[in-house]
Structure formats: structure tokens, C-alpha cells
Amino acid sequence: EAQVTQNPRYLITVTGKKLTVTCSQNMNHEYMSWYRQDPGLGLRQIYYSMNVEVTDKGDVPEGYKVSRKEKRNFPLILESPSPNQTSLYFCASSLGQGIGELFFGEGSRLTVL
Amino acid sequence: QQQVKQSPQSLIVQKGGISIINCAYENTAFDYFPWYQQFPGKGPALLIAIRPDVSEKKEGRFTISFNKSAKQFSLHIMDSQPGDSATYFCAPVSSGSARQLTFGSGTQLTVLP
Numbered sequence: 021e022a023q024v025t026q027n028p029r030y031l032i033t034v035t036g037k038k039l040t041v042t043c044s045q046n047m048n049h050e051y052m053s054w055y056r057q058d059p060g061l062g063l064r065q066i067y068y069s070m071n072v073e074v075t076d077k078g079d080v081p082e083g084y085k086v087s088r089k090e091k092r093n094f095p096l097i098l099e100s101p102s103p104n105q106t107s108l109y110f111c112a113s114s115l116g117q118g119i120g121e122l123f124f125g126e127g128s129r130l131t132v133l
Numbered sequence: 134q135q136q137v138k139q140s141p142q143s144l145i146v147q148k149g150g151i152s153i154i155n156c157a158y159e160n161t162a163f164d165y166f167p168w169y170q171q172f173p174g175k176g177p178a179l180l181i182a183i184r185p186d187v188s189e190k191k192e193g194r195f196t197i198s199f200n201k202s203a204k205q206f207s208l209h210i211m212d213s214q215p216g217d218s219a220t221y222f223c224a225p226v227s228s229g230s231a232r233q234l235t236f237g238s239g240t241q242l243t244v245l246p
Contacts, residue, residue: 024176053234062139062238063177063222079235110176120165120226122234124176 022047026111026125033101034133041096041128043111049123050116052094053078054086056107057127063110069094070116101132136160139223139237146244152210154240156223159204163225166199168208169236171220180221181208213244 024045033039045052053068055078065078069088083105085097094113098105111125138157146152154168167182183190183197183206190197196209206225210217223237 055236060238063224063236065234065236068234112176120167120182121179122167122169122177122224124178127174127176 022123024111024113024123024125026109026128028128029126030129032131032133035102036100039098039101039130041098041109041111041130043094043096043125044092045094045111045113045123046092047113047115047123048091049113050091052088052111052113053122054084054094054096055110055112056080057110058107066096066109098130101130103132106130106132136235137223137225137237139240141240142238143241144243146213146242148213148215148244148246150213150244152208152213152217152242152244154208154221154223154242155205156207156225156237157203157205158225160225160227161204162227164228165226166197166206167224167226168195168197169222169224171222171239173219177222210242213242215244215246218242218244 027042050071054066055063057063064080066084067086069075109128112122114122136159140155168180169177170180171177181192181195183199188199194211199206221240
């Protein structure tokens with residue numbers, strides 16, 4: 021089954037404790053991206069990757085890091101989480117640039133105390 | 134930067150009625166115009182999309198209308214059903230860009246039984 025898998029789905033952590041949210045897709049997609057969803061603000065792009073070893077900032081990259089060492093994986097790293105990073109996070113992938121449909125994961129709800 | 138403006142923010146419709154959601158954009162380089170549907174606790178999923186070479190596309194009860202000169206496109210849901218209750222996002226994209234995506238702010242649709 022074609023899918024984008026995120027882990028963990030739910031996480032409660034404390035300020036400053038490094039964490040990683042993993043994202044993996046099994047569709048051989050070149051393009052992958054991360055979004056955060058907050059009430060009243062919709063979906064905002066954090067980082068995106070056009071292909072392996074190619075990443076770029078989205079609209080709200082501060083406080084986040086990403087890496088794309090393999091085509092299928094695109095982890096989101098919070099080196100020193102803060103309460104303002106409490107949010108619902110989505111990973112998504114698509115075939116490539118200009119090839120329309122985005123496939124989203126189920127989401128990871130993060131709470132930073 | 135507000136490249137994409139979606140309206141209304143929320144919409145309540147009676148079962149069997151017509152739901153209309155609008156998306157206005159500024160970037161004339163956009164060439165793929167999708168609508169995503171998101172149910173609570175789930176990631177967004179592509180509902181319907183249009184390319185600018187046509188002015189309308191219909192899939193079942195869902196229709197996209199595209200007005201290139203006005204730089205806007207709309208989602209029409211005919212014979213709205215309670216199962217259509219969800220949040221809807223527009224997310225136009227340019228295939229010539231580096232694929233930095235901007236989503237509309239979302240429309241929460243409630244269809245009353």
C-alpha cells in the first residue's frame with residue numbers, strides 16, 4: 021500500500037530535549053516536505069526536499085533541521101524544542117517538481133512543556 | 134507574504150445544499166490548482182485539481198471552477214452531505230518553481246443533517 025509513515029504519532033516532551041520525528045514514503049517520490057498545522061494558521065511549510073541531499077527552507081524553518089540521506093526518508097529534527105513548537109506536524113511527498121498530488125502522512129502531534 | 138487567500142473561513146450548509154469555497158492567488162506562474170480535504174485526526178488528501186488549460190472540472194459532486202483573469206478558483210460541492218464535513222485547503226503550485234508550497238488558510242465545512 022502506497023503511504024507516508026510518520027513516527028511518533030503523539031509525543032509530549034520538555035523544553036530543550038532534542039527530538040526527531042521520522043517520515044518514510046514507499047512510493048519512490050523525489051519530493052518530500054514538512055508542514056506544521058496550527059489553529060487559524062492553516063498549513064505552513066517548514067522544509068522541503070527536491071531530492072536526496074537537496075533541502076531548502078519553507079516559510080517557518082526556525083528551530084528545525086532536516087536531512088535527506090536516502091530517497092525514502094526525511095526526518096524532522098528539533099534540536100532544542102520550545103513551547104511555541106507545540107503543533108501538529110505533517111510530512112508529505114510527491115513524484116517531483118510540478119507533478120501535482122501531495123501524499124500526506126497521518127500527522128504527529130507534538131507537545132513541548 | 135499572502136500569495137493565497139481562501140474564503141470563507143467556515144461554512145455551514147444544510148444537507149443537499151451547495152457549498153462554495155473560493156481561493157484567490159497572486160502568482161501568475163501557478164499552473165496546478167488543487168483542493169485538499171482533511172478530516173479530523175487525518176492528514177489532508179487530494180480531492181480534485183485542475184490545470185489552467187480548462188475552466189472547469191467535475192468529479193462526481195465536486196467541481197472546480199477556474200477564472201484565470203480574476204486569478205481565482207473555486208470548489209463547488211453539490212448535494213452536500215454530512216460526510217463532506219471537513220476542512221478544505223487550496224494549494225496552488227507552479228511547476229517552474231522550486232516547489233515551495235503555500236496553502237490557503239482552510240475552510241471548515243459543516244453539513245447539517
